[in-house]
Structure formats: structure tokens, C-alpha cells
Amino acid sequence: MSNVAKLEYNGQVYELPIITGTENESSVDIRKLRDTTGLVTFDDGYKNTGSTKSKITFIDGDKGILRYRGYGIEELAEKAEFMEVAYLLIYGKLPNEAEYTEWKKQMTRHSLVHEDVKKVFDAYPTGAHPMGQLMTMVGMMSSFYPNSQDPQKMEEDRNLTIIRVMSKMPNLCAMMYKKRIGHPVMYPTNELRYVEDYLSMTFGNPCEKFTVDPVVASALNKLLILHADHEQNCSASTVRMVGSAGTNLWATISAAIAALWGPSHGGANQEVLEMLQEIKDSGITTKQYVEKVKNKEAGVRLMGFGHRVYKNFDPRATIIKKSADDVLKKLGVVDPLLDIAMELEQMALSDSYFVERKLYPNVDFYSGIIYRALGYPTDMFTVLFALGRLPGWVAQWKEMVEEKQPICRPRQIYMGETPRAYQSIKDRK
Ligand code: CMC
Numbered sequence: 001m002s003n004v005a006k007l008e009y010n011g012q013v014y015e016l017p018i019i020t021g022t023e024n025e026s027s028v029d030i031r032k033l034r035d036t037t038g039l040v041t042f043d044d045g046y047k048n049t050g051s052t053k054s055k056i057t058f059i060d061g062d063k064g065i066l067r068y069r070g071y072g073i074e075e076l077a078e079k080a081e082f083m084e085v086a087y088l089l090i091y092g093k094l095p096n097e098a099e100y101t102e103w104k105k106q107m108t109r110h111s112l113v114h115e116d117v118k119k120v121f122d123a124y125p126t127g128a129h130p131m132g133q134l135m136t137m138v139g140m141m142s143s144f145y146p147n148s149q150d151p152q153k154m155e156e157d158r159n160l161t162i163i164r165v166m167s168k169m170p171n172l173c174a175m176m177y178k179k180r181i182g183h184p185v186m187y188p189t190n191e192l193r194y195v196e197d198y199l200s201m202t203f204g205n206p207c208e209k210f211t212v213d214p215v216v217a218s219a220l221n222k223l224l225i226l227h228a229d230h231e232q233n234c235s236a237s238t239v240r241m242v243g244s245a246g247t248n249l250w251a252t253i254s255a256a257i258a259a260l261w262g263p264s265h266g267g268a269n270q271e272v273l274e275m276l277q278e279i280k281d282s283g284i285t286t287k288q289y290v291e292k293v294k295n296k297e298a299g300v301r302l303m304g305f306g307h308r309v310y311k312n313f314d315p316r317a318t319i320i321k322k323s324a325d326d327v328l329k330k331l332g333v334v335d336p337l338l339d340i341a342m343e344l345e346q347m348a349l350s351d352s353y354f355v356e357r358k359l360y361p362n363v364d365f366y367s368g369i370i371y372r373a374l375g376y377p378t379d380m381f382t383v384l385f386a387l388g389r390l391p392g393w394v395a396q397w398k399e400m401v402e403e404k405q406p407i408c409r410p411r412q413i414y415m416g417e418t419p420r421a422y423q424s425i426k427d428r429k
Pocket of ligand 1: 264300301302303
């Protein structure tokens, strides 16, 4: 295979090196393009742009492959604990027993948040969207740890910040839920594992001992693993964009949470449930709803369908669909929304509109059904996505800092006015 690509422009031929990754994906190295040719590339939405080299996650969208550090998502979802996967993403290897014991110890040692955090938290209006609260709460944490504000500091300091971010996040996420239902905030319990502890802080209360349902813990463990990283998606790219300015990890994660909130990204899980509920409440058939989507009525999309990278199937959706079925059965929950989702899926998969555009169910299509069965209100769904995605964001940030990625600063194609003279206000039309 050739190791250069040739570009002919204005009668000259330029040779551009080809970079090939370990999975044989090739890219044209255009880093010198502007200097040598005066050209920049145009790729809005970065559909064809490799923004970084990375060793964290591999996706083959055509074949439906997703691997974290070389391990297939199916195997990890089946066998691993979320905290093992978090370690794998962040440090590049599955922890051995001693490393895992230490990692879990660190997670409990730092899980408390400063009591003053509650004062800020109290100031949010009841009913505020949890993602908005989470975004500001996480960003605010940098004020409690001024040492974290210089990420270029020693590796040891950086690592302490990573541990703090990872260990405090379940506590912060649980607070959102407590605020929503008006219950007192719960403290972490050190003898519980990460996922169990999070469930206990969410669904426990100070009046009685809380026992974690293993079915619920196992379902959540799987969901968090499936969400843990997804290479250069919108929020991970936000991490690299914001972090490239030398911004600290807390503030960078806050920016990632903002990106995730959007309905085209993580916010889709909330939108899916609302869509299913709307179909149920309005009494229209799934066929009628699909027609609305196909007619692009008021921009209506089939939420939970389509993906920028997966054009065949989303391997996470395949696992989640099966899991939704299992969890509902085990918990004895009968959810009519699951039937509507299955009907919608069947209809869309055999409809030429979706087939031609390669639109398949994505990770968000069935996850909401499980979250609902576990007892979460709809607006908490994206918070759960954030909790799951956190190790991925941290890993992307760590890799970016260690690889000394230059500040992100894309170019543009200016399409505005050419120079013109200022007019005094009375002369303006
Ligand atoms: N329903 C109906 N039509 C759709 C959908 C959909 N969900 N998604 C894409 N299309 C159509 C779109 O209208 C366009 O049609 P046309 O060629 O006639 O203009 C065509 O498919 C290509 O769409 P696109 O917006 O150019 O595709 P994209 O790769 O830029 O967008 C996407 C990917 C995920 C933003 C989009 O499919 C979407 O909006 N899906 C619904 C939201 C959703 O479920 N998001 C969660 C993504 S997975 C979780 C995560 O990783 O964030």
C-alpha cells in the first residue's frame, strides 16, 4: 500500500504522508498542508477528520466493533466490573489484584465531598435539570482543590485529581436525585463497591438500612461499562478541545457534561423515553409516528436511531436490548413502552427510509427503558450516561496531557463581508 497521497493543485503535485494505525486504518497527514500549499481542509462536523492519535478505544463502525484498549465490549460487559474497566481505560491495562485493591481503596478514601458543596447545591431551584446542576457542580470542584488547577504539574498531582474526580462523581450524581425528590443527601458507604455505593446514595435514606438489589447493581454495572468510552465523540472531543488549552480536569469534565447534555448526543436517552411516552399518551400508532419522522415533520427524528460512526449496527444497542428484556423480567416490571420500542424498531428496520440512510438503534434506544425499570426519573438518564462516560473522558484528558497535544485551534472558510467602511448611524439603511 502506498505511503503517500498526491494532491495536484495549481499545476503542482504535493505528496502527503499516510499514517496507518494498528488496526490498519489509514489517514492523510495534512499537518504541513497549509504551509506548503496555502490550502486548509474543509470538514464541518469533522466527519472525516482524525483529530488525534489515540490508544484508548477502537471502533469499526461498518463491522459494529467496539474495543477498549483491545478488549471487546461484549466480553467486558459480560465479565468485568465497571471499576476495572475504568482503570483499564485510564491506565491502559486491566488491574491485577493488588492494583485493583488499591484503586478501590482510593475510590472510597476520596468519595466525600466538602460540606460547603451542599450550600451551592441548595441554591439551585427545585426542578432544575440535573445535567445543568452536574455541569456546574463538577466545574466548581476545582475551587476546592486549587492544586488541581495546573494540570501540567507532576504526574502524582494529576493522578490525585483523577482519583478525586472518579471517586466524587457518584456522590454528586446521587445528590441530583436527592434534591429532585427532596430527601436528605446520603454519605458514601466505604464497604460498598462503586456501583452499589452509588445506588445506596441514590435510593437509600437515613431512616433504614439499604440493601442493594443485585439485579439492579448488575444491570447498572453493564450499562456503565457500555457507556465508558467511545473514542472522539462530541463530548470526548470537547475534553480534548478544552483540555488542550491547559484547562484543569474538573473544568474540562464540566465542559464534557455540557456537550453530553445535547439531544443529538447523550441527551437522546431522555428524548427516547419522552418520545415513547408521547406515542403512548397521544394514542397514535407507531406507524403514524414513523410517517411523521419520514416526512421530517417539524424536524421530528426517531430518537435513539442513527449514529455518526455505526452504519450497520451499534454493538452496545445489541447488548442493551437483551439486557432490557432480562432486567424487566427479573424485576417483574411490565413496561408498555418496551413494546412500543420493539414495534418502532421492527418498523424502522424494514422501512426503506431508515435502511437507505443506514439508521439503526443506538445505545440510547433501549437504555432508558432499563433506567426507568431501575427507578430513575427521565431527566436523570443523561446523568447516568455521564457517570458511565467519566472514565473515558478522564482517559482522553490524561492521554492528551501526557502526549502534549497542541492547543486545538481549527481554521475556517470565511464567507462573510469583504472590507467595508464604517457608516455613521444616520447614514445607515
Ligand atoms: N431519525 C430520522 N432521520 C434521521 C435520524 C433519525 N434519528 N438520524 C439521521 N436521520 C436522517 C437525516 O435526516 C438525514 O436525512 P437526509 O439525508 O434526508 O437529509 C440522514 O439521516 C443523515 O443524517 P445526519 O444528521 O447527517 O447524520 P449524522 O451522522 O450527522 O447524525 C446523529 C448522527 C446521531 C446525530 C443522528 O442520527 C441523530 O440525530 N439521531 C437521533 C439522536 C440520537 O439518537 N443520538 C444519540 C447518538 S448515540 C449516543 C452518543 O454516542 O451520543
